[in-house]
Amino acid sequence: MRAMVFLGQEDIQVQEYPDPVPEEGEVxxxxxxxxxxxxxxxxxxxxxxxxxxxxxxxxxGVVAAVGAGVVSFRPGDRVTASPGIGCGRCFLCRQDAENLCEQSVKLGVTDDGAMAELVRVPQSGVHHVPENLSLKEACFTEPFSIALHGLNQSRLRLGDRVAIIGAGPIGLCLLQTLRMAGAGAVWVVEPNPFRLDLAMRLGADRVLNPREVSPLNVVSHLTNGSMADIVFECAGFPETITQAPMLVRRGGQVVVLGICDQPVDMDFLSIITSEMDIQTAYYSKASEFARTIDFMAKGSLRAAPLITLEVPFERVVESFRTLLSPDSNQMKVLVRPAL
Ligand SMILES: [Zn+2]
Ligand SMILES: [Zn+2]
Structure with missing residues (x-):
């Protein structure tokens, strides 16, 4: 089969790769x-x-074959899969915290993933896709489930006024889950005008471009100086994580979803003296993944507006470069092996 293989920093290639064969319990x-x-x-x-x-x-995708012992899936079934699949045996998995399992299968990270013609997945990670959801929309189950997990990690109350930093796919998925969950106002901070426009169309009350305005001043103005109840950090840059607490009210909460591998400067004195809660969110749980599919099938969460381009394997590298440019006018690029 053909597959996009990760070779190292700035090096991914479409390669001829051995067809995966499902083992016992795999789809x-x-x-x-x-x-x-x-x-x-x-x-x-x-x-x-x-x-x-x-x-x-x-x-x-569609089930092509199943290994021994698989009873819930048959060839021809339309499916998606959670990319982080807990071992099911460790302490964390038994505490309903399988997103933190250290022995988990991580598709496309440490285990072979799905930017390929075929992928094999342990059956516990596979979910049926309802008839009224397309397989292209099903690609968004993962980012929406990450947003759902971020929301579940927060202490959002009905009517809370929140800010989202970063309007990439996760930020925009979170915006939709916050609307669904009854946030009173959602303000989105993002420097890319294309993304801000999409945020407005998906229900943001206000978008703030830090190249044009001071988010601090605007949020202060909108809240009569008290600041947001919760800030969701979805950008993952050291600077944006540093800024997040400044937008939060005393006694409020920061939820960090953005993945950042650099040290971050934090003014802990003001965090402590305002009794601010710093919460993180990582991956999602199987239960959240299943609920996400229900919400998408009901139409409460909409993936279609986020799909901006579909490409064959040959255009993946080019698409990576486009998406990495700060003024990119792409949101979610889907790779289609059949194109
Ligand atoms: Zn485990
Ligand atoms: Zn993802």
Whole structure:
């Protein structure tokens, strides 16, 4: 089969790769579409994935074959899969914290992923895709489930006024989950005008371009000086994580979803003396993944507006470079093996 293989920093290639064979308890999936994720872009820049691994972890496809012992899936079933699949046996998995499992399968990170014609996945990570959800939309189950987990990690109350820093796919998925969950106002901070426009169309009350205004001043003005109840950091830069607490009210909360591998400067004195809660969110749980599919099937969470381009394997490298440019007018690029 053909697959996008991660070779190292700024080096991914489409290669001829051995067809995966499903082992006991595994499902072999023919990939219809696979999204390029911000984490993939980060790995491309820094080299953080395992060399030789097939990338891709946001996908939808059709079951091609099943290994021994698989009863819930049959060839022809439309499916998606959670990319982080807990071992099911360790202390954390038994505490309903399988997103933190240290022995988990991580598709497209340490284990071969779905930017390929075929991918094999342990059955516990595979989910059926309802008829009214396309396999292209199914690629968004993962980013929406990350947003759902971020929201579940927060202490959002009905009517809370929140700010989102970063309007990439995760920020815009979170915006939709916050609307669904009854946030009173959602303000989005992002320097890219294309992304700000999309944020407005997806229900932001106000978008703030830090190249034009001071988010600090605007949020202060909007709240009569008290600042936001919660800030969700979805950009993952050291500077934006440093800024997040400044937008939060005394006694409020920062939830960090952005992945940052650099040290971050924090003014801990003001964090402590305002009794601010700093919360993180990592991956999502199987239960959240399943609920995300329900919300998408009901139409409460909309993936289609986020799809801006579909490309064959040959255009993946070019798409990575486009997505990494600060003024990119792409949001989610889907890789389609059949194109
Ligand atoms: Zn992702
Ligand atoms: Zn485990």
């Amino acid at each position: 072999l999936i023919r990939v219809e579409a696979c999204g390029i994720c911000g984490t993939d872009l980060h790995a491309y820049k820094t080299g953080m994935y395992a060399p030789g691994v097939v990338i891709g972890h946001e996908f939808g």
